[in-house]
Amino acid sequence: MKCFHFSTGDNNKRPTTTSNDTNILSRSSTRASWARSLSITSTSFETSRRSEFDDSNTEDMNSDMMLSCKRANDLRVFKFAELKAATKGFSRSLVIGEGGFGCVYRGVVMAADDVDDGGDGCLDVAVKQLSRNGFQGHKEWINEVNFLGVVNHPNLVKLVGYCAEDDERGIQRLLVYELMRNKSLEDHLLGRVNSTLSWMTRLQIAQGAARGLAYLHEEMDFQLIFRDFKTSNILLDEDFNPKLSDFGLARQGPAAGLSHVSTVVVGTIGYAAPEYLHTGRLTSKSDVWSFGVVLYELITGRRAVERNLPRSEQKLLEWVKPYVADSKKFHLLMDPRLEGDYSLKSAQKLSALANKCLTKNPKSRPKMSEVVEMIGKIINDLLPPQAKTEPKPEAEPEPEPELELQFAAEETEELIEDIDSRKQETNGNYKKKVFDFKELRNRSIGRLDWRLWAPGSVKHSA
Numbered sequence: 001m002k003c004f005h006f007s008t009g010d011n012n013k014r015p016t017t018t019s020n021d022t023n024i025l026s027r028s029s030t031r032a033s034w035a036r037s038l039s040i041t042s043t044s045f046e047t048s049r050r051s052e053f054d055d056s057n058t059e060d061m062n063s064d065m066m067l068s069c070k071r072a073n074d075l076r077v078f079k080f081a082e083l084k085a086a087t088k089g090f091s092r093s094l095v096i097g098e099g100g101f102g103c104v105y106r107g108v109v110m111a112a113d114d115v116d117d118g119g120d121g122c123l124d125v126a127v128k129q130l131s132r133n134g135f136q137g138h139k140e141w142i143n144e145v146n147f148l149g150v151v152n153h154p155n156l157v158k159l160v161g162y163c164a165e166d167d168e169r170g171i172q173r174l175l176v177y178e179l180m181r182n183k184s185l186e187d188h189l190l191g192r193v194n195s196t197l198s199w200m201t202r203l204q205i206a207q208g209a210a211r212g213l214a215y216l217h218e219e220m221d222f223q224l225i226f227r228d229f230k231t232s233n234i235l236l237d238e239d240f241n242p243k244l245s246d247f248g249l250a251r252q253g254p255a256a257g258l259s260h261v262s263t264v265v266v267g268t269i270g271y272a273a274p275e276y277l278h279t280g281r282l283t284s285k286s287d288v289w290s291f292g293v294v295l296y297e298l299i300t301g302r303r304a305v306e307r308n309l310p311r312s313e314q315k316l317l318e319w320v321k322p323y324v325a326d327s328k329k330f331h332l333l334m335d336p337r338l339e340g341d342y343s344l345k346s347a348q349k350l351s352a353l354a355n356k357c358l359t360k361n362p363k364s365r366p367k368m369s370e371v372v373e374m375i376g377k378i379i380n381d382l383l384p385p386q387a388k389t390e391p392k393p394e395a396e397p398e399p400e401p402e403l404e405l406q407f408a409a410e411e412t413e414e415l416i417e418d419i420d421s422r423k424q425e426t427n428g429n430y431k432k433k434v435f436d437f438k439e440l441r442n443r444s445i446g447r448l449d450w451r452l453w454a455p456g457s458v459k460h461s462a
Contacts, residue, residue, distance in 0.1 A: 075149050076112060076161030080172045083107065083127055083163055090129065102129045106179065109160075125160055126180070130173035140248025141173050147224060147247045155212030157235055157245040180243065182236035185294075189231060189301050191337070199342035200382065201240055202298045203350070207375040208242040209234050213291060214368035216250075217284040223253030225261070225282055229290035230271045230304070231297055253284060270304030270316070275362055285362035291371065292357030296320055299347055299354075301335030317358065324351055349378050 086107035087094055097104035104126055111121035130141055148159035163174040182188075185205060188197050197205070209229075216224040226233075228249040235245045254261045260281040265272070273289035276282055293304050296316055304316050313319045323333045330348060334340075353374050359365050366374070380388055 074112075075145070075159060076176070078109070078161050078163040078174070078176060080163050080165045080167075080174070082109065083174055083176065086125070087127055096126065097128075102131045104128045107176075109176070112160075123160070124179040126177045128175045128177070130171075138173070141175065143250055144175055144247050147250050151216070151220065151224070153212060153215045154241070155208045155215070155243055157243040177245070180235035180245075181238045182240055184232050185234040185236060185242065185298075186231035188236070189297060189335075190303070196337045197240075199338060199346070200379070203346070203375060203379050203382075205234070205236070205240065205242045206295060206298055206350070207372060207379065209244065209294070210291065210368055210372045210375060212242070212244040213287055214372055216244075217253075217287070217368050223284060225251050225253050225284055226287050226290075227251050227282065228267050228271070229287050229294065230268050231294055234294070251282060259283070268304075273362065274360070283362060284368075285365045288357050288365045288368060288371070289362070291368070292354045292365075293317065295350055295354035295357065299335065299350060300333050301337055320351075324355070343382055346378050346382055349381075350375075353378075 084090060086109045087105040090103070090105055094105045094107065095103050096106050107125050107127045108122050109125055111123045130138070144159065145162050148156070157180065158178040160176040160178060162176065163172060165172045183193060187193050188195070213226060213229065216226060226244065226247070226249075228246065229244070233244060233246045234242050236242055249266050251261060251263060260283045262280055263282050265277060265280050267276075271290040271293050273286040276286045293316070296302075297304060300316065300320065302316050302319075306314055306316070320333055323329045327348070330351070331344060333351075334342060334344075334347060353371065356364075356366055357371065
C-alpha cells in the first residue's frame with residue numbers, strides 16, 4: 001500500500017535539534033525520505049511514506065515536543081545493551097515486522113516491578129528499531145514517545161519504554177511495546193494467518209477500534225487526530241481485542257476557536273479523506289472517513305486499494321457502489337472466507353454506517369462516540385435475548401406476606417363498600433320497576449293479548 005506526502009519546504013533550510021538522554025538528537029536534513037513507521041506485527045513490504053523536515057514539519061515537531069515537556073509518564077528508559085540481549089542480538093529469527101523504518105523484533109525484558117528488587121519476572125515485548133542513518137523516521141519516533149507517553153486506553157497499544165543512545169556505531173533509537181500476539185487486522189483479512197475472523201469478532205473489533213478513536217478525539221485534555229487509521233495499524237491481543245498502533249503521523253487537533261489544522265498531506269492512499277487530500281485541512285472527521293473505509297474492508301475482506309485486481313475492482317469504495325445500491329446483490333460483497341456464516345441484515349446496517357462515515361461533507365459525518373453506539377446496537381441485535389445489554393425495567397418489589405394479606409383485605413372492604421353504595425343509589429328505582437311490572441302483568445294489554453289474535457296471524461318458520 002503506497003503512502004504519500006506533499007511538501008512545499010525550502011531545501012536551503014536545515015532545522016536541527018540537540019538532546020541528551022531524554023531530549024532526542026536530530027541530524028539536519030533537507031529531504032529525509034523514509035518508509036512507514038512499521039506496525040508492531042505488520043509484515044507488509046509495500047507501504048512507504050515520504051517525510052521532509054521543511055518549515056511546516058518543523059512547526060509540527062515543535063508543537064508536538066511541547067507535549068513532551070509537559071507530560072508525566074512511567075515510560076522506562078532502556079539501555080541499548082539490554083534490548084540487544086532481549087532480542088538475542090537482534091536475531092533475524094525473532095523478526096516479526098520489517099520495512100524502511102527498520103525491523104520489529106520479539107523480545108523478553110525484565111518486568112518493571114522486578115528491576116529494582118531483583119525479581120525474575122519477565123515481560124514479552126515488541127522492539128522496534130529505527131534505521132541507524134539517524135534521521136529516517138526520526139520525527140515519527142518522537143511522536144510515538146510523546147503521544148503514547150500520555151495516552152492510556154485499553155484500545156491503544158501500550159508503549160513500555162524507549163532507548164536513545166549515541167555511540168561510535170551511530171544513533172540508536174528504539175521503541176518497546178507490549179506484544180500483540182494475534183498480529184494485525186490486516187494480517188487476518190488478507191489471509192496471512194490460518195484462522196478466519198468470525199462476523200461477530202469483526203463487529204467487536206470495529207467497536208473497539210472506534211472506542212480508541214473516540215478516546216483520542218473526545219476524551220482527552222487535548223484532541224489527537226490519528227491521521228493514519230488503517231487495518232495494519234489495528235493490532236489484536238490474545239483475546240482479539242483491538243488496539244491502535246503506530247502514532248508516527250498523529251497530530252494534535254485544532255486549538256480552541258479553530259475549525260481545522262493546516263498541515264502537509266501525509267497518510268496512506270485509499271484511506272485519506274478527500275477534503276484533507278485537496279486542501280491539507282485536517283480535522284477529526286478525517287479519521288472518521290478512514291474508519292468508514294476500514295468498515296468496508298471488514299465486510300469484504302479486501303484492501304482499500306489492490307493493484308493486483310482488474311482496474312474496475314482496484315479501488316474498494318468504487319467497487320462496492322453497485323452492490324450497496326442493490327439489496328439483491330449485497331451478499332456478493334461479503335468476504336468469501338466467512339463461508340456464509342454471517343447476518344446479512346447486520347452487514348447491511350454496518351454498510352449504512354460506513355456510508356455515513358464516508359459522507360462527502362465532513363460536518364455530516366458522525367462523531368466516533370456516536371459510531372461506537374451504532375455498532376453497539378448492531379452487535380446487540382445479534383445477541384440472544386438473555387445476553388442483550390439493553391437495560392431492563394426495574395421490577396416492583398414483592399410485598400411481604402403479612403402486607404400482602406393486609407392489602408387484599410383492604411381491597412375486599414373497598415369493593416364491598418362500593419357495591420353497597422351502588423345498591424343504595426339504585427334501590428328506589430329497582431323497587432319501582434318491580435312494582436310497574438306487576439301492575440302491567442295484571443292489566444289488560446289489548447291487542448298484545450294472544451287470546452285476541454285472529455287465527456292464522458301467527459306464522460311459523462320451517
